[in-house]
Amino acid sequence: MRRHIPPPPLSSLVLTLVLLALVVLTALPSPARAADPKREPLRIVYVNWSSSIASANLVRAVLEEKLGIPCRLTETTADSMWRMVAAGEADAMLSAWLPETHAAYAATHLADVDDLGPNLEGARVGLVVPRVSLGRPTTGTGLANRPLVEARSITDLKTYGEQFGHRIVGIDPEAGVMRKTRIALREYELDGWRLNQGDEQSMVKELERSIRRHERIVVTGWKPHWMFALWRLEFLEDPKDVFGGHERIHTVVRKGLEDDMPEAYGFLNRFRWTAEDMEQLMLWNRQSEGPDKYGNAQRWMRAHPDTVNAWID
Incomplete structure (x- = not known):
């Protein structure tokens, strides 16, 4: 003869369900708190x-x-x-x-x-140039081609001024990097050079166009910035430490x-x-x-x- 096992009392079932619900809720990520519109922003x-x-x-x-x-x-x-x-x-x-x-x-x-x-x-902030080569990456002999931009330091800009059109592409005029660049023009005696004003978007567009066309360009730049992940760029050396270090x-x-x-x-x-x-x-x-x-x-x-x-x- 089978032995009849009575079901657990209703209160025990309710308690079990409540505990299971608490376990599930605890495991879920906490919901985002809606910003209170009554609070001062x-x-x-x-x-x-x-x-x-x-x-x-x-x-x-x-x-x-x-x-x-x-x-x-x-x-x-x-x-x-x-x-x-x-x-x-x-x-x-x-x-x-x-x-x-x-x-x-x-x-x-x-x-x-x-x-x-x-x-x-x-x-870091400073003057930035693209590091790309003229033509294909290597010549027919297998040797690397001459780089498009030969300037390695701000001092070199006096020598290669014509290649850059004696122009630095900048951003908004009151930005700190623009103030430093105006000082650099004086300290490095870059007579005849001009610093073009604009904004970050216009600067990046000119940089992108110059890289695509293999044209020489120098821009005001800073890191961190996504453009260093997208293109091969380098800061020009700053022997007079106008822009400072890190x-x-x-x-x-x-x-x-x-x-x-x-x-x-x-x-x-x-x-x-x-x-x-x-x-x-x-x-x-x-x-x-x-x-x-x-x-x-x-x-x-x-x-x-x-x-x-x-x-x-």
């Missing part, structure tokens, strides 16, 4: 440079998706970026190139802001932000990433060629959860 100013766009959008994504803090991005120029944070018209900037490139801005405004230190190490990109915030928005301040104070990290996001922005830089920042954030968690924990 954090105001970030940035410059229309690939590096500045990448860092500003990434920080916005972390603030809004992970901390629930609304964020407003404002594009401006390098000098206005410093002035706005110092005057309290903006809360933060993530693109302060120190100690050399933005030295003039720092001398004027550093006493009126809080410098949280570098968010990226090993940056730079750091600092996070700078307005006075009082720590008291007014401590959670946002804590995150900004911990925000650190590498040149390789930034170049990955910049390359995604380049490849997508669309306006959705914020979407690419969200993608980067999802791909690097440990890094992001270290910033907000």
Whole structure:
């Protein structure tokens, strides 16, 4: 005769289901926190440079998706970026190139802001040329062809000025690299040379066209930047050290932000990433060629959860 086993009491089944649900929910990734529209937004100013766009959008994504803090991005120029944070018209900037490139801005405004230190190490600015050869990579003898650009240092530009049309292709006139280039023109006695103004996009287009046509060109450049991953480029040597050595990109915030928005301040104070990290996001922005830089920042954030968690924990 079979022995009848009574079913477990209903309360035990309910308890088991609740525990299973808790296990499943714990294993799932934590959902993004919607930014609270009632909270005061954090105001970030940035410059229309690939590096500045990448860092500003990434920080916005972390603030809004992970901390629930609304964020407003404002594009401006390098000098206005410093002035706005110092005057309290903006809360933060993530693109302060120190100690050399933005030295003039720092001398004027550093006493009126809080410098949280570098968010990226090993940056560099200077004059950049493409390293491509004339014609095919090798001659019929198997020997390497003469390089298209023979200048190796800024000093050499005096010798090869005609090859470059006595022209350096630059970006926005108030950028730190442009200030340094104007000094370099004097220090290296590059008489008759002109520094063309524009923006990063126009500079990159001229560089791309010159490389495609095998034409000589010298541009104002900086690293990290996606163009170094796309083409073979080199900085011209700077024996007079006008542009300085390796730079750091600092996070700078307005006075009082720590008291007014401590959670946002804590995150900004911990925000650190590498040149390789930034170049990955910049390359995604380049490849997508669309306006959705914020979407690419969200993608980067999802791909690097440990890094992001270290910033907000």
